Amino acid sequence: MFRRRGDGLIASAMLAPAIAILSIFVVYPLGRAVWLGHLRCDATGRKCRTSGWMQYFDVLRSSDFQHALKVTFVYALLTVPAGLVIGVGLAVLADKQIRGIGFFRTIFSSTVATSVAVASLIWFVLLQPQVGLLPDMLSMFGVMKNPGLLNDAGTALPAIAITSIWANLGFTFIIVTAALQSIPAELFESAMMDGAGGWKRFTNVTIPMLSPTLLFVSVVLVTRAFQAYAEVDLLTKGGPNPERSTETVTYLIYGQTSLVKNDIGLKSTTAVLLFVILLVLSLVQFRSLERRVHYGN
């Protein structure tokens, strides 16, 4: 409790900017989206009629949403574990005090400064069947060159996943590198004295000491995977069709192929459902992984 009335006023004044910003940019849009979720609207979003709160269940049961949700889950499964493993691997490799390592650290972390749009364009060129390097390389191993990885229903999602893994690598690398540098060197030396080789030091010291960071990074990567839009829009536009094999939930909400295009009511319903699913998923991640996480003394 505040000791003096003045303290309460000062505290309120200091909190006011944060409360105002959160209210305007988070609480109001969320509340508005939930409200819009029971409406069907025209293209302007102004002429809406109530469709009932059951609309949430209708969307949940719809084949479009279930298809997009399945694609999104697969996309998360393709991007998160691989992104985490590669990011941690590179960070561990670069966590050495040797000459020139700064160059590699800069290279490995550079994608953090690359926008999704730029990353998508780079990979769009690389994956092009006519001029891209990757199809040529893959064709050498007997993998088909045409119609191209992005145009094949079986390979389009993994191809976008590669883009996403690459784009997120800088983020994972920087966060894990910072965490690695906060592990006391004596713990590794102690493990060396105790007879632990490189792998045992990694599993008995590095991973447990990184666990809070890994939990954080995995939650962020899952969230990013569930919000994937730009890379899908730029690389495949949700296709190839008719399979709609890269149509994620976010693309279902905003994308060109969406059957509910411009209906802000139905889009809000889908967006709120995505929010709830992500919330539940994050809670599940925290609950299931937190037992294995060590937060230090």
Added chain:
Amino acid sequence: MAGVQLVKVTKNFGSVVAVDDFSLDIADKEFMVLLGPSGCGKSTVLRMIAGLEAPTSGEVFIGDHLMNGVAPKDRDVAMVFQSYALYPHKTVRANIEFPLKTRGVDTKLRAAAVADAAAVLGLADLLDRKPGQLSGGQRQRVALARALVRDPQVFCMDEPLSNLDAKLRGETRSELVALHQRLGSTFVYVTHDQVEAMTMGSRIAVIVAGVLQQVGSPTDVYDRPANIFVATFLGTPPMNIFPAQLFEAGEHSVGVRPEHVRFVDSHSGGVEATIRLVEHLGHEVHVTGVLADGTVVVARHGGEEASPRSGDTVTVSAEARHRHRFDVSGRRLA
């Protein structure tokens, strides 16, 4: 068990010479203390014995085996770190058994060894706790248990008591000495604390600026310091150093321990000093005075004796047998 031998060992970190042409024989079952001020290179010597640093030149032997190029895990050396370096995510039991687990020791044997080590160090009730739930003293015991569970040839300890409070440090000091006697292993112990060195070591190696100054028993090093550095580093308050002319003929320096400074009658010879500070510590009194030439003199005597007061002018002297003589380069004469 085995002794440790360092032969002309040098360690450079870039252009900095951390340890310079360092040779030392540590006998089997000896409790050797490496003593010196912060940054003198004593921990580097210990880390070279443990294998955590490679010597730039010179040789390190454990027993009869040359250890240059041998990995820490293959040296049969255990180390207790200043911060204890316990694995915070493992229980006390898992911490203690980890060195055995990495060596593929059978589960039953591991459990028995952990129980033994825990019993020796009074940790039996704490085995299922995590280090974060332990006090500093208990963590220190876990670090010791993890070291001794392997039954290594050599124990290396890098200032293991420095994070403990004064009372616990005193208790643990005597426990470590008892543990050394009980195990009969070779202990190499690094400290900057002269009390630890004097009370624990079979011998003390005094190091400054990476150079070994003197090796000897605590009594030898205290009573016959090899040079002015050793003389002034050991002892609280440190030895007084005077120009010889104040007491006798010659160009050398004369050192007198504070406990050997006497207040005498002005007619019986000695040097006049003005008392600036009198510190009563209960069991003893430290009296600080200044000679006419500005030299500071500190005397120490029992608390029951009458002390001069601040501002008094007194005559100080020291018996010839209590005077240590050092040449102009600071080395002991005779």
